[in-house]
Amino acid sequence: MIGQGQKVVVAMSGGVDSSAAALLLHEQGYQVVGVSMQVWDYRKNGGSHSKATCCAPADFNDARTVADYAGFPFYVFDFEEEFYEAVITPFVRAYSHGYTPNPCLDCNRKVKFSALRTRARSLGIGLVATGHYARILKEEDGTLGLYTSENNAKDQSYFLYAMTQEDLLCTMFPIGEMEKADVRSYLRSHGLDVANKAESQDICFVSSRVSEFVETEAKRMKSIGDLSGGSIVSVDGAKLGTHDGVHQFTVGQRKGLGIAHSEPLYVVNIDPQTRDVTVGPRSALEKRQFSVGQVNWISGRAPENSFDAFVKLRYRQDGVLCRVEPLADGSRAMVTFQGSDSSAVSPGQAAVFFSNSKRGLRVLGGGIIER
Amino acid sequence: MSSYVFCYQMSDFVASNRFMNHTISASAKSRAIYLDANAGARLRPVARVALEQMLHAQDCGNPSSIHSVGRRARAGVSKARAEVSHFLSADHSRDLEIVFTSGGTEACNAMIKGFLHSNAQKSSHAVSTAFEHPAVSDTLLASCNRVTKVGANKDGVVCPEEIANALTPDTALVCVMLVNNETGVLQPVAEVARRLRERGFGGALLCDATQAIGKFKVDLGELAACGVSAFAISGHKMGALQGVGAVVLGRQSDSCRFFEPSQRGGGQESGFRSGTENVLGIVTLGAVCQELKTTMSEEISRVENLRDMFRSKLRADFPDHEDFEIISSPEQSRGLSNTLLVRLPGIRGDDLVIALDLEGVCASHGSACSSGKQSVSPALEAMGRSPKEARETVRFSLDWAATEEEIMRASGIVSEVVSRMKQGQLSS
Numbered sequence: 001m002i003g004q005g006q007k008v009v010v011a012m013s014g015g016v017d018s019s020a021a022a023l024l025l026h027e028q029g030y031q032v033v034g035v036s037m038q039v040w041d042y043r044k045n046g047g048s049h050s051k052a053t054c055c056a057p058a059d060f061n062d063a064r065t066v067a068d069y070a071g072f073p074f075y076v077f078d079f080e081e082e083f084y085e086a087v088i089t090p091f092v093r094a095y096s097h098g099y100t101p102n103p104c105l106d107c108n109r110k111v112k113f114s115a116l117r118t119r120a121r122s123l124g125i126g127l128v129a130t131g132h133y134a135r136i137l138k139e140e141d142g143t144l145g146l147y148t149s150e151n152n153a154k155d156q157s158y159f160l161y162a163m164t165q166e167d168l169l170c171t172m173f174p175i176g177e178m179e180k181a182d183v184r185s186y187l188r189s190h191g192l193d194v195a196n197k198a199e200s201q202d203i204c205f206v207s208s209r210v211s212e213f214v215e216t217e218a219k220r221m222k223s224i225g226d227l228s229g230g231s232i233v234s235v236d237g238a239k240l241g242t243h244d245g246v247h248q249f250t251v252g253q254r255k256g257l258g259i260a261h262s263e264p265l266y267v268v269n270i271d272p273q274t275r276d277v278t279v280g281p282r283s284a285l286e287k288r289q290f291s292v293g294q295v296n297w298i299s300g301r302a303p304e305n306s307f308d309a310f311v312k313l314r315y316r317q318d319g320v321l322c323r324v325e326p327l328a329d330g331s332r333a334m335v336t337f338q339g340s341d342s343s344a345v346s347p348g349q350a351a352v353f354f355s356n357s358k359r360g361l362r363v364l365g366g367g368i369i370e371r
Numbered sequence: 372m373s374s375y376v377f378c379y380q381m382s383d384f385v386a387s388n389r390f391m392n393h394t395i396s397a398s399a400k401s402r403a404i405y406l407d408a409n410a411g412a413r414l415r416p417v418a419r420v421a422l423e424q425m426l427h428a429q430d431c432g433n434p435s436s437i438h439s440v441g442r443r444a445r446a447g448v449s450k451a452r453a454e455v456s457h458f459l460s461a462d463h464s465r466d467l468e469i470v471f472t473s474g475g476t477e478a479c480n481a482m483i484k485g486f487l488h489s490n491a492q493k494s495s496h497a498v499s500t501a502f503e504h505p506a507v508s509d510t511l512l513a514s515c516n517r518v519t520k521v522g523a524n525k526d527g528v529v530c531p532e533e534i535a536n537a538l539t540p541d542t543a544l545v546c547v548m549l550v551n552n553e554t555g556v557l558q559p560v561a562e563v564a565r566r567l568r569e570r571g572f573g574g575a576l577l578c579d580a581t582q583a584i585g586k587f588k589v590d591l592g593e594l595a596a597c598g599v600s601a602f603a604i605s606g607h608k609m610g611a612l613q614g615v616g617a618v619v620l621g622r623q624s625d626s627c628r629f630f631e632p633s634q635r636g637g638g639q640e641s642g643f644r645s646g647t648e649n650v651l652g653i654v655t656l657g658a659v660c661q662e663l664k665t666t667m668s669e670e671i672s673r674v675e676n677l678r679d680m681f682r683s684k685l686r687a688d689f690p691d692h693e694d695f696e697i698i699s700s701p702e703q704s705r706g707l708s709n710t711l712l713v714r715l716p717g718i719r720g721d722d723l724v725i726a727l728d729l730e731g732v733c734a735s736h737g738s739a740c741s742s743g744k745q746s747v748s749p750a751l752e753a754m755g756r757s758p759k760e761a762r763e764t765v766r767f768s769l770d771w772a773a774t775e776e777e778i779m780r781a782s783g784i785v786s787e788v789v790s791r792m793k794q795g796q797l798s799s
Contacts, residue, residue, distance in 0.1 A: 122722050
């Protein structure tokens with residue numbers, strides 16, 4: 001058997017992908033320990049179980065059913081504290097400072113590939129597997145590379161750009177090569193109902209509107225930021241109206257501004273200090289250049305020189321060809337669109353750099369878009 | 372199809388190239404070592420025999436039926452009822468009314484709701500310890516307007532005077548468990564009853580005795596005579612089948628008159644709990660009680676010796692109190708002598724329980740809720756322990772089937788797992 005009895009913790013959400021990942025490893029001869037991460041208590045925090053897309057008892061039961069079917073142990077790990085500190089708090093803080101954060105990035109980096117691994121180690125288990133669609137391949141120089149899934153429609157490497165060499169060494173993506181339809185039919189061939197489960201889409205811990213969630217949680221946290229209202233101003237400085245808080249806006253947003261205007265208006269800037277939300281025409285949104293911070297390089301070494309890369313600014317987006325210039329020892333980078341290209345960029349979201357190789361698209365690294 | 376094949380090949384690559392530094396743990400696991408009696412004891416042979424006899428004789432008719440099959444089922448239930456009451460009280464068995472339920476939780480719910488009904492006009496306030504099982508604490512929260520919770524001293528014992536001081540003119544219920552499930556510590560229920568009488572308390576004193584019965588020498592008839600209105604007991608905690616328990620009402624305190632059935636229908640259980648009886652469960656509970664009447668004293672001492680041996684072995688492996696704190700380990704006159712609650716500073720109890728399970732040792736941390744998440748124990752909070760300290764605890768509780776060989780093996784595994792977790796090292 002491939003696994004040769006090696007122990008591996010599989011993060012199981014109760015969804016299709018992680019269920020298949022766990023079952024595959026089990027069938028390959030690994031000693032699988034299934035783990036669901038309780039990150040948010042809907043009973044305690046309000047919100048509805050029925051709308052919840054994670055941590056609902058039904059999800060744990062789906063995961064447990066797969067474990068019972070295969071006969072490997074399954075546990076629920078309590079990560080509520082870690083999650084609150086590593087994901088919820090920065091999420092609320094970012095919104096209150098006019099950013100549009102992506103909590104899945106923090107969850108992967110600080111919870112799944114950090115806190116979970118620490119807990120796995122305390123059980124004497126060094127390997128952690130997840131149901132992500134991405135590939136980890138060994139490079140010629142001995143380092144590990146992160147590659148997109150060949151199953152492009154589902155590729156999730158965008159969310160994994162912050163992985164380090166150590167992370168990659170301890171991580172497996174068992175279904176990283178597979179097509180979604182094959183993942184479902186694999187589960188179906190085992191007679192498991194989870195095969196037909198719907199995809200989860202939204203932010204797992206938000207069961208209401210994001211702005212409501214931010215308001216509720218900000219009340220609980222002290223000195224988190226300012227959720228007070230401010231003015232909506234046009235790019236030429238004219239005051240067009242008022243708003244109830246910068247956390248209700250995202251750069252690039254068009255709907256819900258509550259302003260009648262002759263041409264479509266977009267949010268082009270959010271100033272957390274003055275609480276001004278600047279709106280303007282689509283053309284005002286387009287940027288040719290932007291900087292990213294908190295940059296991670298998958299290889300563990302920042303490139304010395306500028307390089308060309310496909311840059312993704314959102315999860316479901318094709319990469320756009322850019323010039324990437326590492327700054328400040330590689331902890332930041334300047335990204336410039338090639339030729340006359342430009343795009344809307346949302347501060348707080350991740351920009352992830354990819355390059356073509358004969359093994360497919362390879363993730364070089366990425367960072368958080370700065371204002 | 373093709374993609375699976377590819378996937379297997381990929382994993383082949385992955386396994387051969389990346390992970391060879393992790394050695395394979397070939398811990399051939401034999402049967403699990405069961406040290407979680409307070410969650411539920413293993414089925415006793417005498418219960419199995421009673422069950423098999425009932426099944427073999429096809430006596431599982433409806434005890435309410437007039438015909439012979441029904442009568443035989445009823446006879447089984449009646450015999451069990453007598454066995455249970457004789458076990459619960461040597462001299463006052465006739466003073467106890469046994470109302471069979473589906474288990475300890477139903478018994479707790481039924482006694483709380485049953486006595487609130489009769490106090491309907493003043494059902495606004497209840498007093499309880501701060502460390503009741505959720506079957507009591509959640510039911511009180513849902514049924515009363517106000518609940519006053521009284522904490523414990525550092526040894527986990529509630530103060531009867533504080534309970535009495537918490538009474539208000541509209542207090543309808545006082546709930547004090549007999550022994551705590553986490554610490555195993557006996558609570559001064561008789562003393563509470565005395566204080567309540569002194570204060571002229573007119574409501575009901577209810578006692579969740581699920582953890583005590585079968586593991587602690589107590590006479591419920593005597594407690595009822597002291598003024599306890601009702602007790603809840605559970606079958607599987609003492610080695611009978613799951614799905615059976617009872618409300619035990621004190622006839623002397625006239626509590627039967629005030630107890631309202633929470634479930635109505637065919638009028639079974641003297642009208643106190645309608646619904647066709649769980650005949651199979653009930654006969655196992657009767658059989659266990661019948662056996663324990665003569666064997667319990669010896670069993671408690673034997674289990675206490677094993678528990679003490681386990682404690683000494685762990686103490687020897689972790690001589691430093693900074694590494695290993697014994698929070699509770701009652702002697703048999705003070706509570707459950709099968710229970711050992713310890714704290715391992717720096718180690719999460721919930722992780723330790725999982726790590727031990729992977730090595731074949733069953734223990735527990737806090738109370739496992741049905742989601743599988745292990746929550747922090749209210750008993751430790753009530754003793755003034757910080758949430759962090761409470762999180763660092765693990766409970767071992769031995770049942771009737773525990774053996775010296777198991778205990779020795781378990782202590783070795785615990786020491787090994789704890790050392791490994793302390794070092795944060797990968798297993799080899």
